[in-house]
Amino acid sequence: MVPVRDALKQAIDEEMERDEKVFILGEEVAQYDGAYKVTRGLWKKYGDKRVVDTPITEIGFAGIAVGAAFAGLRPICEFMTFNFAMQAIDHIINSAAKTFYMSAGAVPVPIVFRGPNGAAAGVAAQHSQCFAAWYSSVPGLKVLMPYSSEDAKGLLKAAIRDPDPVVFLEDEIVYGVPFPMSDEAMSPDFVLPIGKAKVERAGDHITIVCAGKATHTALDAANELAGKGIECEVINLRSIRPLDFQTIAQSIAKTHHLITLEQGWPQSGVGAEICARVMESPSFFELDAPVWRVTGADVPMPYTRSLETLALPQRGDVVAAVAAVLGNRISEASVSQ
Amino acid sequence: MSKLIPSVGKLLGGVTTTTKVAPIAVITNAKYSTKNEATFETKPYKLHKLEKGPATSATLTSEDALSMYEKLAVIRRIETASGNLYKEKSVRGFCHLYSGQEAVAVGMHSAMRDIDSLITAYRCHGWTYLMGVSVLGVLSELTGRRTGCSRGKGGSMHLYAKNFYGGNGIVGAQVPLGAGIAFAHKYRNDGGVCFALYGDGAANQGQIFEAYNMAKLWNLPCIFVCENNGYGMGTSVERSSASTDYYSRGDYIPGLWVDGMDVVTTREATRFAIDYCTSGKGPLVIEMETYRYSGHSMSDPGTSYRTRDEVQAVRQTRDPITSFKEKILSNGLATADQLKEIDTKIRKEVDEATKIAKSEPEVGPEELAGDIYYKNLEPFIRGVHPNSPLQHIETAARN
Numbered sequence: 001m002v003p004v005r006d007a008l009k010q011a012i013d014e015e016m017e018r019d020e021k022v023f024i025l026g027e028e029v030a031q032y033d034g035a036y037k038v039t040r041g042l043w044k045k046y047g048d049k050r051v052v053d054t055p056i057t058e059i060g061f062a063g064i065a066v067g068a069a070f071a072g073l074r075p076i077c078e079f080m081t082f083n084f085a086m087q088a089i090d091h092i093i094n095s096a097a098k099t100f101y102m103s104a105g106a107v108p109v110p111i112v113f114r115g116p117n118g119a120a121a122g123v124a125a126q127h128s129q130c131f132a133a134w135y136s137s138v139p140g141l142k143v144l145m146p147y148s149s150e151d152a153k154g155l156l157k158a159a160i161r162d163p164d165p166v167v168f169l170e171d172e173i174v175y176g177v178p179f180p181m182s183d184e185a186m187s188p189d190f191v192l193p194i195g196k197a198k199v200e201r202a203g204d205h206i207t208i209v210c211a212g213k214a215t216h217t218a219l220d221a222a223n224e225l226a227g228k229g230i231e232c233e234v235i236n237l238r239s240i241r242p243l244d245f246q247t248i249a250q251s252i253a254k255t256h257h258l259i260t261l262e263q264g265w266p267q268s269g270v271g272a273e274i275c276a277r278v279m280e281s282p283s284f285f286e287l288d289a290p291v292w293r294v295t296g297a298d299v300p301m302p303y304t305r306s307l308e309t310l311a312l313p314q315r316g317d318v319v320a321a322v323a324a325v326l327g328n329r330i331s332e333a334s335v336s337q
Numbered sequence: 338m339s340k341l342i343p344s345v346g347k348l349l350g351g352v353t354t355t356t357k358v359a360p361i362a363v364i365t366n367a368k369y370s371t372k373n374e375a376t377f378e379t380k381p382y383k384l385h386k387l388e389k390g391p392a393t394s395a396t397l398t399s400e401d402a403l404s405m406y407e408k409l410a411v412i413r414r415i416e417t418a419s420g421n422l423y424k425e426k427s428v429r430g431f432c433h434l435y436s437g438q439e440a441v442a443v444g445m446h447s448a449m450r451d452i453d454s455l456i457t458a459y460r461c462h463g464w465t466y467l468m469g470v471s472v473l474g475v476l477s478e479l480t481g482r483r484t485g486c487s488r489g490k491g492g493s494m495h496l497y498a499k500n501f502y503g504g505n506g507i508v509g510a511q512v513p514l515g516a517g518i519a520f521a522h523k524y525r526n527d528g529g530v531c532f533a534l535y536g537d538g539a540a541n542q543g544q545i546f547e548a549y550n551m552a553k554l555w556n557l558p559c560i561f562v563c564e565n566n567g568y569g570m571g572t573s574v575e576r577s578s579a580s581t582d583y584y585s586r587g588d589y590i591p592g593l594w595v596d597g598m599d600v601v602t603t604r605e606a607t608r609f610a611i612d613y614c615t616s617g618k619g620p621l622v623i624e625m626e627t628y629r630y631s632g633h634s635m636s637d638p639g640t641s642y643r644t645r646d647e648v649q650a651v652r653q654t655r656d657p658i659t660s661f662k663e664k665i666l667s668n669g670l671a672t673a674d675q676l677k678e679i680d681t682k683i684r685k686e687v688d689e690a691t692k693i694a695k696s697e698p699e700v701g702p703e704e705l706a707g708d709i710y711y712k713n714l715e716p717f718i719r720g721v722h723p724n725s726p727l728q729h730i731e732t733a734a735r736n
Binding site for chain 2: 281
């Protein structure tokens, strides 16, 4: 069993060893061993040149990281959390995502922006936002969201090797969670493909599409529902952009029912995008009931425990949504929204 | 990119202020005659936390002089053509002209080595030409044609060349990017420096100060160059900046004020800066005081916030081309006939490029989805509705 944090470190360590051009910079990545200890030990191993502590100046160091990528290095730019990356979003989008296109392919930007994203525990509104929908709307970016330790390692290695800018959305709450890792996944050659979802659990009755920590909630709900004779197919997207719609469509063709699950806000969210793609495609005709989104509530994240719980989708919410969609008990609630 | 740097020993002989000299990247030939050289006093510098400044005199060979004159004149001509193309609606969107500021770029470029890099903002046509793109490559990018250096996908603000990272449209963003390019020079230990250019308007952006801080902390070989042309759009420096001494605004970073209208002075300042930076002392801030004749962009007549008399006075007394022309003629480095010949050649070249820039086709619709990704993983790129998928294509070479 390997915690996600260690899987991420393995990925960075192996890729730094593999390619001299790879380096990591960010707040507290070196001497402090990482604000969340993802980079523990790397400074001792690689030194100041390749593990670079920055001042608390996101737009400045993100710009420096992108400039280094313009010039052919392969930076890993760590944000202490993606909430702080809003200060640097101009460089992620205007400098990193668009330059290859604007230069007609003259200036590649091989960079990874990574760090914890979404809600942690008890840190209130400014520190609890999911940016999956924001970044995944931008052509030129690739956006990954790992769930398990294998996801974390295989996807981060793929991101570091990828020649395009990649936004890599982690989850603080999952950092300490141990997952089994296969021998294959422990190998330095283990890389997962970008743009392929993983069917975490097969089922015939309803499809639940999710990513990141929400995958845990989905699997939890699926276990509970299995006890009631309802078999859910749980699709862990892994990659938000490119979005593996083919895997979703295949599942819909089997289950004829779909729920999307994410921790981010509902409006213009990842679930909204999936619904739109279903509406626009033959998958629409496969559905026996409307699709439901299960999302974070449409409120800024409250601090206090009881309200925070209500703001995020819980196992019970997924179970209730599955029951509603399968039972076609959807009309009134939907219309009144 | 030819470098016409005369014998450096000769150039700096007797100058006590500079002890080290930047290596010369390319010595094209030795055919210039030592008879044909002249020594000029540079314009006075102002120093911030520097004990010594750049050389106070500089020697120019006839070949230097002609080459610099030609570059100054080409840039002026490109901008005149750009302005005309804009007025006849062949250029879309924005168009920011560099006329009046040519001595900054030409002097700097004359001192740069092949290993050095540069990044600037959107007033970038002249720099793109100096960094190796043809006049046609520049002008047809402005007209959005396939012969444009970005195949018409970037437009006037997004031009690139080897070691030239644009052409950036977000005010100030190019400065940390430039520090990052300098970071790469240091990381590779290749001896190169990066010049990060910005205007007096961008000088107040917060990210400039973040870049200063990290560049100094990490001793990056980054030369921050503030081109102070007096106005950020229509806001004069006095109205935008609590301190207009831009060369001192790096505080702990030494700085240098330079008369940006004198091409010999900007060359010496740049030589000094490269020497300073490559000796491991870290970054330097240079303020080049200059002037733009046109408005901020073509949509700005440039007359509401300054007087026509002010523009005229600069043209008559400080014009970077006229003053350099007079200087090299009176010193006998060039003859009127030689310069006329250059002028004629340039006019012909730019006129021809202008014509082609209007007649070449635009790239085909298949390039709408070209080079979004270096390695595309989308099965198709969505067009404007579900039944109009686009195929991602690669127009640039992949490794």
